[in-house]
Amino acid sequence: MSGFNGAKYCWMNGSIVETEKALVSAMEPIHLGIFEGIKAYVEGDVNGRGKQNIFAWKPHIDRLFRSAIVNGLIMPYDKEQLIEAARKTIIANNFTGNVYLQPRIWPKAGASRNNPESHIVFPAWEFNTLLGVNNQSFNKERRFMVSSWRRIASDALPPQSKSWANYANTGLAGREVSRLGYNGAILLDNRGFVSESTGACLMVVMEGKVITPPVTASILESVTRNFLLKHLPIDVNIQTEIRDLTRLDLYASEEAFLCGTGAEITPITSIDDIKIGERYPGIVTTQIQNYYSDVVSGKNDRRRLWLTPIWN
Numbered sequence: 001m002s003g004f005n006g007a008k009y010c011w012m013n014g015s016i017v018e019t020e021k022a023l024v025s026a027m028e029p030i031h032l033g034i035f036e037g038i039k040a041y042v043e044g045d046v047n048g049r050g051k052q053n054i055f056a057w058k059p060h061i062d063r064l065f066r067s068a069i070v071n072g073l074i075m076p077y078d079k080e081q082l083i084e085a086a087r088k089t090i091i092a093n094n095f096t097g098n099v100y101l102q103p104r105i106w107p108k109a110g111a112s113r114n115n116p117e118s119h120i121v122f123p124a125w126e127f128n129t130l131l132g133v134n135n136q137s138f139n140k141e142r143r144f145m146v147s148s149w150r151r152i153a154s155d156a157l158p159p160q161s162k163s164w165a166n167y168a169n170t171g172l173a174g175r176e177v178s179r180l181g182y183n184g185a186i187l188l189d190n191r192g193f194v195s196e197s198t199g200a201c202l203m204v205v206m207e208g209k210v211i212t213p214p215v216t217a218s219i220l221e222s223v224t225r226n227f228l229l230k231h232l233p234i235d236v237n238i239q240t241e242i243r244d245l246t247r248l249d250l251y252a253s254e255e256a257f258l259c260g261t262g263a264e265i266t267p268i269t270s271i272d273d274i275k276i277g278e279r280y281p282g283i284v285t286t287q288i289q290n291y292y293s294d295v296v297s298g299k300n301d302r303r304r305l306w307l308t309p310i311w312n
C-alpha cells in the first residue's frame with residue numbers, strides 16, 4: 001500500500017474502487033492528461049484530527065474544466081458529481097487528518113476528436129502540513145536557485161493549464177537545482193522576468209508589501225495566490241501588488257516565499273546563495289502563514305465561504 005501513500009480506496013470512472021485495482025492498460029495516453037491539486041483541512045486545528053473541509057473547491061474545479069478545454073478533453077462528470085467523488089473518496093478511506101486530492105483526467109485509448117472520451121480517477125491521501133504555530137518544517141532552511149531553464153511560454157504550451165506535459169518543464173529545473181545541492185528552483189519567463197517555482201507561485205516582500213509576478217509571466221494562475229492577493233489587504237492589512245519582478249528584485253527583497261496548495265506558505269532562506277532579508281522566516285511570511293492556517297482550518301469566520309464540508 002505504501003506506493004499509494006496510504007490511500008486504500010479511490011474514485012474511478014464513477015465508483016469507489018480499491019486503489020490497487022484502479023487499473024488501466026499501459027497503452028492509455030495518461031501523459032496527455034490534466035489534473036488538479038486540492039486540499040481538505042481538519043476543522044479547528046491544522047495539526048489535529050477530525051472532520052475536513054475542502055479549501056477553495058470552486059476555483060480549483062473551474063480551473064480543471066478550463067484545462068480540459070485547452071487540452072481538448074471532455075470532462076466525463078459535472079462539477080456536482082466531482083464534489084461527491086471527493087467526499088466519497090475521503091469517507092471511504094476514513095481519513096481523519098488533512099487530505100490532498102488529485103483528480104486526473106486523460107483521453108481514453110483510441111479517443112479522437114469525433115469520439116472524445118476520457119477516463120477519470122480521483123485519488124486522495126493524507127499529508128503533513130507546513131502550517132500551524134511552531135511547525136518545525138515551516139522554519140527549515142530552504143536554499144533556492146534561479147534555474148537556467150526558462151518557464152514555458154504561453155504561446156508554446158500554456159502554463160495556465162494544469163497538464164502533465166507542463167511539468168516536464170519544471171521537472172528539468174527541479175532536477176538541475178537539486179543536482180547542484182539546492183532545495184528549490186525559481187524559473188524566469190521567456191522575457192527574463194521572474195515567473196514561478198516548480199509547483200508553486202512566488203511572492204516577495206518589499207517595504208512591507210507583498211509583490212508577485214502577473215499571470216502573463218508564464219505562471220499557473222494559482223488559487224492560493226489569488227486568494228492571498230484578494231484578502232491580505234483587508235484581513236491582515238498587508239498591501240499587495242502584481243508586477244514583473246527582476247532577478248535583482250529577488251535578491252533585494254526583505255522576504256521571499258512560495259504559495260500554493262501543495263507548498264502552502266513556504267519561506268525561502270536564500271536565492272543564488274544570497275541571503276534574503278534580516279530574519280528567517282520573515283515576519284510578514286509568518287503572519288501570512290498564521291492567517292492561511294486559520295482560514296483553511298475554519299477559524300476565520302469571514303472566509304468560511306471558501307470551505308466546503310466533506311462530512312454532513
Ligand code: PMP
Nearest residue numbers: 199200201220222223224260261
Ligand atoms: N504553479 C505551479 C506550476 C503549480 O504546480 C502550482 C500547484 N498547483 C501552483 C503554481 C500553485 O497553484 P495553486 O495555488 O492553485 O495550488
